[in-house]
Amino acid sequence: MPAAAPRPGPRRARRTRRPEWAGRNYTLLTAAAVVTGLGMHGALIAAAFAVLESGGDGGDVGLVTAARTLPLVLFLLVGGAIADRLPRHRVMVAANALNFVSQGLFAVLVLTGDARLWQMMLLSALGGTGQAFFSPAAEGMLMSSVSGEQASRAFALFRMAMNGASIGGAALGGALVAAVGPGWVLAIDAAAFAVAGALRAFLDVGHIPPRQPGGGLLKDLREGWSEFVSRPWLWSIVAQFSVVVAVIGAAESVYGPLVARDELGGARPWGLALAAFGVGTLGGAVLMMRWKPRRMLLVGTVCVFPLALPSAALAVPLPVAGLAAVMFVSGVTLEVFGVAWMTALHQEIPEEKLSRVSAYDWFGSTAMLPLSTALAGPVEGWVGRSQALWGCSALIVVVTALVLLVPDVRNLTRRTKEVTGRTPAAAEPSADAEGAVGRPG
Known part of the structure; x- marks a missing residue:
């Protein structure tokens, strides 16, 4: 049997x-x-x-x-x-x-x-x-x-x-x-x-400590400003990106479509280049899910240098394949910086001041963008399109090199333990403990 x-x-x-x-x-x-x-x-x-x-x-x-x-x-x-x-x-x-x-x-x-x-x-x-x-x-x-x-x-x-x-x-x-x-x-x-x-x-905000009463809006703004200016790595990188975002905005919103129309064959090649940049950001995010550089701001800031490449490629201009490759690389490195930057803010800024510091970050990074896009046309008429694009590349390289002179940017390191004063998500009830999805972290 x-x-x-x-x-x-x-x-x-x-x-x-x-x-x-x-x-x-x-x-x-x-x-x-x-x-x-x-x-x-x-x-x-x-x-x-x-x-x-x-x-x-x-x-x-x-x-x-x-x-x-x-x-x-x-x-x-x-x-x-x-x-x-x-x-x-x-x-x-x-x-x-x-x-x-x-x-x-x-x-x-x-x-x-x-x-x-x-x-x-x-x-x-x-x-x-x-x-x-x-x-x-x-x-x-x-x-x-x-x-x-x-x-x-x-x-x-x-x-x-x-x-x-x-x-x-x-x-x-x-x-x-x-x-x-x-x-x-x-x-x-x-x-x-x-x-x-x-x-x-x-969304559940039960894990966020209640705000202390008192003061007013101006007091809150002053506290956010004090937090912002007390950290050289923070205000120096925001100042850097006020220039970086401005010149990239001018290059991609104004000069890029013009170069594509006059030199590359129209809107389709420019769309391909922008798509390559988008794919690069996805690749950079995948990389950063595995890579945890110890000196995160140093690595992130070094990765800003390749953002000068698209403007240089448009100034030449490179063929479509070369431009797409450059855009892909810049997308990858921008995402490396972005994750490193968010990790630094999460680690270093007190929870109760996160939104105010974030607001100063957003404000500093975008404040010059309307001006740069408005001046892109006049600058092109004054110095020429190619020279304007080379100028965009040079500005990115110069301000990024200057930021690397700040000791805190070079030396800020990733902590391996939980940030003091921030409630760990793992300490909350889990799905296994409650028999259902527990409270969020």
Whole structure:
């Protein structure tokens, strides 16, 4: 007789448990960021075509873009102070609601064929205002949702999800604008803000210590400023990026499309180069999920030097394949810097001041962008396009080299133990302990 089949042993209970750095808050924040990223990057394309289809020209597109950027810069510091004073998730939900209303009205105007320039500028300004209050609150909330040695891995995955949504949103938005028109793409963006706001309403802020009463908005701003200027690594890198972001914005928003039109064969090669940059950011995020450089700011700052390459490639100009390769490399290195920067902020800045410091970071990094894009045309007429692009590259190299002279940038090291005063996500109840998904970290 054949031997009896062995009895199956008792099945082990299957435990589905997320990594300790991927708690409920982190998961909700990542999902909401993907939803808004898909909608927003398509809407940026849709808004430009909505202006053009209403009879506007390139100058009108610039006005609508500036109308969004100006309140973003003006209200960032106030938004950071409010986000450290009120529960951050409420600030985020309120900002999403404002974006939902502004984009929804924008869509209605475009779909009814009655959109006027001043109306589109006003609604874009409302969207920029919402973004000014949202961004510091979101960054503070993200950093307080992760803890421990895996923080950099969490930030890398989050940025990878956002970059993937940006690439997908731009590609999908462009296709939908061509297929159904810009109005419906704007409506989809409004719906995305509603969905993301609903997700963020479920965030748990119970692990965040309550803010001490007293003082006012100006006092909060002064405290944030004191925290900002007391750390040489912080203000020096923000000053560096005020120049880096400005010249990259001029090169990519103004000079890049012109070089593509005159030297490379049109918009398609430029789109390929931008896509290569996006793929590079995904590659950089994957790299940083595994790599934890000990001197994170030193490594991150060295990785800023390759950001000078795209402007140089446009100045030559390189063939499309060479330009795409350069853009890919710059995308990888930018993401290495981005994860290192978020890890440093998470490690060094007290939780109760995260949003205010984030607001000064955002403000310093974007303040010169409107000016640089406005001056790009006159500078080209004065010195020539190629010389202007070489100047962009040189500025990035010079300011990055200067930042490396700051000792704190070279010497700040990653800690291997939990940041003092920040509640570990792993200390919260887990799915195994409660029989269901536990409270978030």
